Amino acid sequence: MKEKIGRFSKGDFDYQLPFIYLSEGSIDITIEAGKTHEGSFTISNSASQTMRGILCSSHRLLTFKEAKFVGSVNKIYYQFDGSNLKAGETIKGTISIITDCGEQILDFVVNTEAPYFMSPLGKIKDLFQFASLARMDWSEAKKIFRSEDFERVFLQTEEKYKSIYRNLCKSISTSQALEEFLIAIHKKSKVELNIDKVILEYQLFEESLMDKLTLTKNQWGYVEIKVSTDVEFIQFEQKFIWGDFFLGNTYPVSFVIDPKKMRYGNNYGRIWIKTVHETIMVEVRCSRRREIEQDESLARLSYKSFYKLGRSYINFRLNKIDREKYIVDSRRLIALMAEDPEEFTKGLLLTYIEIISGNMKKAEDLMRELAQQEALLKSSSILLYCGYLYLRTLIYNDETIKDEASKAIRGFYERGYPDWRLLWFLLNIDKQYEGNRSLKLAHIKEQFKGGCYSPILYYEAAVIYNEEPYLLNEINSFETQVLNFSIKNSLVTLDVAMQYTYLVNRKKHYHHMLYKGLVMLYKHFPETDILSAICSTLIKGIKKSKEFHKWYRMGVEAQLPITELYEYFMYSSNEADDELLPQSVLLYYIYNSNLNERKKAYLYANIIENKDKIEPIYRSYLKKMEVFAVKQLEAHNVSRNLSVLYNEFFSHENIDSNVAHSLPYVMYRNEISCDNPNITSVVVIHDEWEEEESAQFVDGKALVDIYTDHAKIFLVDSIGNRYLKSVDYAKAPLMKSEDFETSCMEYSNHPKLLLHLFNRFQNYRIINEKSISIRKKILSIEGLPELYYYDCLEDLAEYYYENYDDEQLEYYLSLIDIHRARPEKRIRLLEYMVRRGLYSKVQDAIQTFGYEDISINLLVKYCSGWLDNSNEDNKEEFVLDLCTYAFSKHKYDEAILKYLVRYYHGSTREMFEIWKAAIKFEVDTRKIEKRLLVQMLFTEGYVQGSFLVFNEYYKNVTNRLIVRAFLSFYAYKYVIHGWVINKELFPIMRRELNYEENDLCLIAWLKYNCKNKGLSDNDKAFIEYQIHRLVKKGTILPFFTEYSEIIKLPERIIDKCFVEYKTDPRKQVFIHYRLLNNGDSEEYITEKMPNVFMGIHLKEFVLFYHEILQYYITEEYGDDVIVTESFQLHHDTTPSEGESRHNQINLMLMTKEMNDDTTLLELMEQYVRTDYFIGQCFQPID
Structure with missing residues (x-):
């Protein structure tokens, strides 16, 4: 510039x-x-x-x-x-x-x-669009969900969803986290499954079979499905199925049934289709069959019939069916057996049935038929042959036959064929067993040890025990099996039952089968000894489950003298049961306190809840319970039962400082119940505290603290995925915290108590001394999220502002980092800061967040305050910007204007407006005037009112170079470009010409005054001198002739006609002219027009009366030639009577035209006479 x-x-x-x-x-x-x-x-x-x-x-x-x-x-x-x-x-x-x-x-x-993600669907700006993307392209949505910008794009204005998103992102599976997030924000429901069949039945031979189940889901979304089975013969193509596997909403679950992994006959299995939310079970029933001929099929039918005959026999011996039914059923089953000439089974069975029915003649006939083939029978099957010998003893009832049969059968049995059926034959016919039940029992036990588990032998052993109970002298696996068989079939006698009970009681360790036997015995014989044995057995097994509680209760009610019976009664009790405990138990624990703390709590809670019924016992426990409650509270323990104690012993009247300090640790505890087996733990997140609390589920229950309305409960599965909405649960508080809060407030600053109270105060917008005190305490909580920290600070600042406590207001304002304050509170806080003069904090905030939303009056106040408290020489761009903004809104004061005048630099128009306002406020404007004038000249723009600025500056000019430049610029524009400029500039130009020479301003002044008839003599003298000087320099301008009437012009310009042309001085200008005489025209003459002054090109001509000059002008610049204008010039003025020869000739021409010959002759004579005298008087200078 x-x-x-x-x-x-x-x-x-x-x-x-x-x-x-x-x-x-x-x-x-x-x-x-x-x-x-x-x-x-x-x-x-x-x-x-x-x-x-x-x-x-x-x-x-x-x-x-x-x-x-x-x-x-x-x-x-x-x-x-x-x-x-x-x-x-x-x-x-x-x-x-x-x-x-x-x-x-x-x-x-x-x-x-709005911020957005680019996706295949275009710009995704909000959660609705994101949900649509997830529906159309799950993998793309998953990428966006894990992006660092997800919160910024979608959750910037959704504060309630931020903690949900952050905590779901801790899930192992991103897809599961995304699914749960969409459910939590109500953009979809959870996926539920249906199956087309729940029972599958197949008949197979040797070839595998492929089949499928059609799985249907109710809607779009992610689901992880595990397909499994409990049998080997079912094999799946896919063991894991995901939601994107579905075509539409269906998916075929294909599987193969492999008969090679089955046994022949009926096979059963189950298919499990599991998600975290549900389990679908499909029953599979398969029958594997051999591809056999008709006779083989009949043989198989015979085998089944034989098996049923055995079951019918046992039922008959156990008196479950009578003889007649047994015979009828047996005949029917035998009839189903196949006929085989080499198979004697059917004949032997028919013979036995005839014997049982008492039809001995028929039996003998059948026996004779068999006897005819005895040799063949003996060689075909030892078992059938022994059966034949056994039936002969029943028919013929002969000792010799019996002895021979016994000897033969024993021979087979002892020499390599120890079949249990041979032993059964011997047990019925061999004399060595008569009266020797112990031997019978010993041989039956040998069969058991050898792997025989036939109910027929169990029956024989049970009969022996019933006949001679003393033989039951130990309890091992054989005795256990026999006695269980006997008990199940109501075969056992009381004596055997008592002997069994006695032996079980002697066992040092728990055996489940023995326990089951005792339980079955007690149903038949509800004896005290058996009950005692049951209780003792359970105690030996340390059985504390609820399923055993009924036995302990019966034992207690029977007042059995069993060690730890009362303890196990308590251990196994259902703590959710409010029924009064037996009095014997209550009396027992007055003096015995060897229960664990949990069961003590249950005992004491039961006493308290039923104290009206057992007042003496309640008083006996009172001191003990109170001490226990205090101890548990100090340990910060809580449960449903402990809460009963706390409510009983800690009321407003007796809560001291120790109790008040401990109660907040327990009084917000809630019990979370969830019956989903896939859920293993629970995590609770409070928006008000960054601490995460988790607890494991035990028996479907977990305890966590919930102390504000903003708590979010996440259920966690075994692999670490989190669920907020899709898994059902129940929540129940253990204590009524409101009963203790008032007392605790006096002593405790526990974070949970403070945050709970703060939450309540915020919900109901309570602002009083108590709530203010709470907010102050909250500020010291470690881990308090920034949002709530500033929430408290903002409330405190507002409170002290409303209550005119400037000292406290300033203190809390000083703690506020305005960048972290809530946007909706920021303006109010800035107002407080301005009023308290915290200008640096305000400046920091406005520089970051802007000032457009702040009231203009407040901004003016801030600017004025800042300027009053700062050094004016300190230019602060931020403050300058703020002052400019205030000025643009037409709100300012003197301080703001001074600052703008001193430092503002912008568009010429804006600077001019500031200058005008400053003039009205009578502010010193010299600094902005200088900048403004310089900028006007720099840009060479026309600014209306520029003279006003110059005029003010000229009054107290500090830089004469600017004055000369300004005057020269406007003079140039006036002279060369014909601008209309303020007439008051010309006197200033005239004044400046007195101090220094400036031809440009001089020519502008001369041009302006050429028609001025009121010039002073001094001005006339000045004009005459300057024109003569300029003409002498060669600077001749046409308007000089306008002064002909007031000054003597140089001879050079008298009687001349001028052609003036203005253009860029860099261009060459040529005039092309010719005279037009009486309609005739000459050839054009071309001459260069000299640049007489700054692009003013001039050509002078002498034209006589009625002469016409035709011309046109061309500009040449480089190789370009441009015709710019074409005119005619002629002498159109009436000739004067001046003495110049030019005038005399013009007068002669005019008189000639008028046909005034007399005057013409006079003028001609005068011209000749004048010419003669000049020639005589003046000689040319050598």
């Missing part, structure tokens, strides 16, 4: 400024809220010459990489900072481009849109 001012002061001007070219007509951009945008545009000019300039933005958010530029083509890089803008905002402004080629305004509009 200084260089240009120097040039102007010397009268060095460019004839025409180049046009400014901008690559953009305007800047119109859309950016994502919270982000910045970088862009560029280009500034050049029509002359492609080097240009200089500066850039000014009307909005603080648009800044430039470089605000100054130099060059012919200038690329301008700008940045728009939308970090703290919200979606939907529109920012409008201008960029002032101030250059030595002129000044131009570039408008800009910035629209902010």
